[in-house]
Amino acid sequence: MKKKKGFWHGMDVCVTYVLLFAVAFVFFFPCLWLILASFSKSGSIYSFDGFFPTEYSLASFRRLFTDTALYDYPQWFFNTLFVAAGSCVIGSFLVILTAYTMSRFEFKARKPLMKGTMVLGMFPSFMGMIAVYLLMTQFNMINSLWGLILIYSAGAPLQYLTQKGFFDTIPKAINEAARIDGATSFQIFTKINLPLSKPIIVYTALTSFTWPWSDFILPKLLLKKRELYTVAVGLMALDETEFARFAAGSVFIAVPIVILYFVLVKNMVNGMAQGAVKG
Amino acid sequence: MKKIRVVMIAVLAFTQLTGCGAAGGNAQQAESSQATGTAAGSSVFDGELEENVTIYVLENDTAISKGYFDELIEAFNEAYAEYGITAVDANMDQYLDLANDGPYGYGPDVLYQANDVIMQYAEDKHIYPLPAEQLECYELIDESAWDAYRIEVDGSEYICGVPVNVQAPMLYYRADLLPEDWESAWDENGNQVPDMAESWNAMYAWSLQRHEEDSTKYGYMKSLYDTYFSSGFLFSYGAYVFGENNTDPSHIGLAAGEAEKGAWVLSQLASAMSEECIDDTITANAYSKLADGTYFATISTPDVYSTFFDELVMAYEGEGMSEEEAKAAAEENLVMTTLPMLPESGDLTEENPTLIESKTMGGINGYAVSAYTEYPNDCLAFIEFATSYEMVVKRSEMLGIAPARQDAAETAGGTSELLYQSLADGNIVLMPSIKEVAQLWTPAETFFTDVAKDVFRSESERKYKDLEDFRAGLENMVQQIHDAIFTLQ
Numbered sequence: 116m117k118k119k120k121g122f123w124h125g126m127d128v129c130v131t132y133v134l135l136f137a138v139a140f141v142f143f144f145p146c147l148w149l150i151l152a153s154f155s156k157s158g159s160i161y162s163f164d165g166f167f168p169t170e171y172s173l174a175s176f177r178r179l180f181t182d183t184a185l186y187d188y189p190q191w192f193f194n195t196l197f198v199a200a201g202s203c204v205i206g207s208f209l210v211i212l213t214a215y216t217m218s219r220f221e222f223k224a225r226k227p228l229m230k231g232t233m234v235l236g237m238f239p240s241f242m243g244m245i246a247v248y249l250l251m252t253q254f255n256m257i258n259s260l261w262g263l264i265l266i267y268s269a270g271a272p273l274q275y276l277t278q279k280g281f282f283d284t285i286p287k288a289i290n291e292a293a294r295i296d297g298a299t300s301f302q303i304f305t306k307i308n309l310p311l312s313k314p315i316i317v318y319t320a321l322t323s324f325t326w327p328w329s330d331f332i333l334p335k336l337l338l339k340k341r342e343l344y345t346v347a348v349g350l351m352a353l354d355e356t357e358f359a360r361f362a363a364g365s366v367f368i369a370v371p372i373v374i375l376y377f378v379l380v381k382n383m384v385n386g387m388a389q390g391a392v393k394g
Numbered sequence: 395m396k397k398i399r400v401v402m403i404a405v406l407a408f409t410q411l412t413g414c415g416a417a418g419g420n421a422q423q424a425e426s427s428q429a430t431g432t433a434a435g436s437s438v439f440d441g442e443l444e445e446n447v448t449i450y451v452l453e454n455d456t457a458i459s460k461g462y463f464d465e466l467i468e469a470f471n472e473a474y475a476e477y478g479i480t481a482v483d484a485n486m487d488q489y490l491d492l493a494n495d496g497p498y499g500y501g502p503d504v505l506y507q508a509n510d511v512i513m514q515y516a517e518d519k520h521i522y523p524l525p526a527e528q529l530e531c532y533e534l535i536d537e538s539a540w541d542a543y544r545i546e547v548d549g550s551e552y553i554c555g556v557p558v559n560v561q562a563p564m565l566y567y568r569a570d571l572l573p574e575d576w577e578s579a580w581d582e583n584g585n586q587v588p589d590m591a592e593s594w595n596a597m598y599a600w601s602l603q604r605h606e607e608d609s610t611k612y613g614y615m616k617s618l619y620d621t622y623f624s625s626g627f628l629f630s631y632g633a634y635v636f637g638e639n640n641t642d643p644s645h646i647g648l649a650a651g652e653a654e655k656g657a658w659v660l661s662q663l664a665s666a667m668s669e670e671c672i673d674d675t676i677t678a679n680a681y682s683k684l685a686d687g688t689y690f691a692t693i694s695t696p697d698v699y700s701t702f703f704d705e706l707v708m709a710y711e712g713e714g715m716s717e718e719e720a721k722a723a724a725e726e727n728l729v730m731t732t733l734p735m736l737p738e739s740g741d742l743t744e745e746n747p748t749l750i751e752s753k754t755m756g757g758i759n760g761y762a763v764s765a766y767t768e769y770p771n772d773c774l775a776f777i778e779f780a781t782s783y784e785m786v787v788k789r790s791e792m793l794g795i796a797p798a799r800q801d802a803a804e805t806a807g808g809t810s811e812l813l814y815q816s817l818a819d820g821n822i823v824l825m826p827s828i829k830e831v832a833q834l835w836t837p838a839e840t841f842f843t844d845v846a847k848d849v850f851r852s853e854s855e856r857k858y859k860d861l862e863d864f865r866a867g868l869e870n871m872v873q874q875i876h877d878a879i880f881t882l883q
Contacts, residue, residue: 157712184458184459257500340485340486341485341486342485355678
């Protein structure tokens with residue numbers, strides 16, 4: 116009986132690992148292919164031996180940062196960083212404030228507001244693109260990176276539900292105790308709730324950063340000047356013969372987000388674990 | 395509550411006021427421009443330069459990357475410095491959307507585009523009609539090139555663009571891939587030009603031979619679905635796109651004359667290619683495959699010469715040549731010339747055929763003035779400057795384009811002169827400039843794809859067995875285009 120159980124357990128582990136490897140391969144292979152293609156010496160997809168390049172070099176990356184007369188990748192990179200960082204800071208701030216307000220304060224329009232934002236959040240963002248374009252022309256904010264930051268940040272609080280869920284898990288008794296000790300609402304928020312909310316702040320910052328970092332539709336709609344392009348729009352504007360530059364640009368754009376993830380993920384996990392113990 | 399209302403009203407009022415800023419002003423101006431644009435002809439061009447202003451010019455990517463555009467605006471700015479006029483790069487995607495961005499003031503003042511793009515804007519009045527006769531280049535550009543920019547509104551004719559260069563398919567081949575005995579075996583008329591570059595029959599025979607000798611190598615290769623390149627084979631046998639000089643969409647002529655012979659030629663050429671001729675694989679890989687010697691020849695437009703050249707240089711360097719040696723070898727071996735002649739019978743296997751000229755679909759790239767510009771006279775001055783003999787010759791030297799100006803084409807010589815001559819002889823059929831041309835591409839691509847695919851079907855499944863079948867296919871395509879135009883529009 117024990118043997119039989121051991122056999123099935125072994126099979127279970129085996130099948131699980133096979134499935135995990137298969138799924139990992141499906142997701143990892145395109146990334147691997149793109150990374151190797153970006154190091155291709157010929158720069159042409161048609162010179163590959165089967166799936167992979169025959170010779171490797173750093174030439175594509177060198178061209179990406181030096182041949183900037185027509186395709187100014189460093190400038191696009193800076194623009195993307197500026198928009199993503201700006202949206203991350205302002206957007207995270209607004210989301211946390213919204214979530215905290217919805218979680219901690221009782222006011223008349225709270226429920227209708229929650230329902231309203233939930234319904235509005237269900238509509239795909241590109242539905243409002245024509246209206247956004249017309250509004251931005253009226254505000255004279257076409258060809259402005261701040262215009263992008265404004266839209267990303269203004270739209271961010273609609274996605275506050277996850278953060279509200281987190282604030283709901285912090286016992287209200289802590290707030291009440293602080294209030295009895297004479298703390299103001301602002302002090303309760305900054306000195307008690309914010310330090311306890313590190314994981315959700317990190318999560319919010321990461322998501323607020325990654326959305327503008329990889330978005331294509333909105334920058335394409337609002338940025339007409341080449342010097343203001345973000346990387347996503349710039350890569351799409353490359354000529355069809357510029358595959359190597361495209362591959363190198365696509366690989367390099369992933370670097371900051373990967374670094375950011377590895378730097379911040381520790382805080383997220385630690386915070387979550389701490390929360391679990393407290394709970 | 396009252397306070398909140400007051401604040402909200404103030405915010406709304408502020409946003410409304412902001413809305414009447416520069417962009418709104420431009421939109422209004424554009425509306426008035428549209429109202430006066432074509433109806434009043436070129437009345438905005440009163441000859442008085444608008445001083446101390448900046449005009450935004452949209453050029454094509456090649457002109458920017460090769461440094462020609464920098465030289466052009468530098469020279470213009472120097473020449474017009476006394477008026478305070480500065481031309482700058484509009485710094486936009488070359489495939490702009492003037493119809494949507496122009497009215498809000500985000501389009502360029504001067505734009506460089508293909509004739510079909512400019513004329514579609516002209517139809518919707520996004521482009522100013524120009525006083526072309528006043529330009530120095532007017533007499534020096536062939537009438538057929540001006541025709542590409544002509545539009546008729548309420549019985550009056552207007553010209554909406556100034557031709558700069560002629561675009562038409564050219565044959566690219568590698569001289570170092572010719573058979574060793576080509577001078578004795580493949581130069582029948584002894585003119586030191588290989589027969590493959592002079593007749594499609596010879597090109598077909600060489601393609602078959604090359605593939606037979608080494609199954610990984612091919613002769614002539616091209617994605618046949620591409621209407622821009624394949625329709626020329628139909629034109630050569632009497633077909634045309636629209637009636638009344640490409641202005642009457644009710645009359646579609648792609649099956650006219652003996653067009654079926656052109657389709658047959660395409661089918662025969664496909665039989666010497668791989669299945670990749672069915673889709674766009676060859677169009678995308680031709681640069682590297684010509685460079686590594688897999689393909690002997692292909693056709694493409696003259697503006698991509700530098701891409702073929704760079705790939706070949708890289709391939710030679712990979713074979714161990716120094717950069718200088720590789721460049722010299724590429725210059726010598728990469729040949730760009732006009733298309734070979736076709737057999738009158740359409741039979742590529744015919745020995746000693748009677749040959750006829752190959753016709754091609756082509757385009758004229760040129761400058762136009764946006765109807766949303768505030769400085770039309772400066773824009774016209776820029777166009778006059780950019781289309782001057784010196785600048786067009788420089789453009790031809792730096793970018794390898796074929797000038798539309800006769801004197802510049804003669805100075806450039808070689809391919810440029812040949813292309814100019816082809817245009818003047820009517821061998822370049824200009825892409826129609828009317829909106830209905832948008833309905834041409836999909837049915838035509840479907841037909842050409844089917845012709846290419848047919849070669850790779852088993853004998854029993856083949857659709858095109860004789861000229862009658864090709865004619866039926868063409869007539870079906872024409873019907874589809876007709877239905878698309880008159881059902882969808």
